[in-house]
Amino acid sequence: MLLMKDIIRDGHPTLRKIAKEVPLPPDPADIETLKSMEEFLINSQDPVISDKYGLRGGVGLAAPQINVPKRMFVMRLTDEKGEEYNYSFINPKIISHSVEKSYLTSGEGCLSVDRNIPGYVLRYARITVKGFNEKGEELKLRLRGLPAIVFQHELDHLNGVMFYDHINKKNPFQLNENAIPIE
Numbered sequence: 001m002l003l004m005k006d007i008i009r010d011g012h013p014t015l016r017k018i019a020k021e022v023p024l025p026p027d028p029a030d031i032e033t034l035k036s037m038e039e040f041l042i043n044s045q046d047p048v049i050s051d052k053y054g055l056r057g058g059v060g061l062a063a064p065q066i067n068v069p070k071r072m073f074v075m076r077l078t079d080e081k082g083e084e085y086n087y088s089f090i091n092p093k094i095i096s097h098s099v100e101k102s103y104l105t106s107g108e109g110c111l112s113v114d115r116n117i118p119g120y121v122l123r124y125a126r127i128t129v130k131g132f133n134e135k136g137e138e139l140k141l142r143l144r145g146l147p148a149i150v151f152q153h154e155l156d157h158l159n160g161v162m163f164y165d166h167i168n169k170k171n172p173f174q175l176n177e178n179a180i181p182i183e
């Protein structure tokens, strides 16, 4: 099972690389990797297991974070309406997006960043995304709210971008007028 020691931290070169497209259909090793990442998220959200193994809770995990520079990530969360977003994405893409932006009022964090970095991370409020799941089936989703934020945070990892790259250095809490706050 994946542990925190398997997650590379800020400063490791792989976090700044462009991850490579995954050949389809995915080979068994890639499917195995995705399954282990999904299991990590499940464990990290389990009060007993996360405590026993010292896992930081996560709603997403990208392959570069376990030093696998491949274009795949897993997200696992429930939104404010109780809607579940449990997806594994291979070769994910944003195919269209709103002009409007949104942000988490709590700011963002990252399993690969061991310090709090205050500030708002402005992201597209609504996105249409596509990718393939571990069976090689094409997925096309429209996301908004927290799922849209998490998708963009994970996609950034595939392009060597960290959440704090988006924070305004001079005024970390700067907003443009029509940004939508997400509590």
Ligand SMILES: OCN(O)CCCc1ccccc1
Binding pocket: 058, 059, 060, 061, 062, 065, 104, 107, 108, 109, 110, 111, 112, 149, 150, 153, 154, 157
């Ligand atoms: O890359 C995922 N990981 O670092 C876990 C944190 C995920 C995450 C946290 C805040 C906002 C969006 C996504």
Ligand code: NI
Binding pocket: 109, 110, 111, 112, 153, 157
């Ligand atoms: Ni992250």
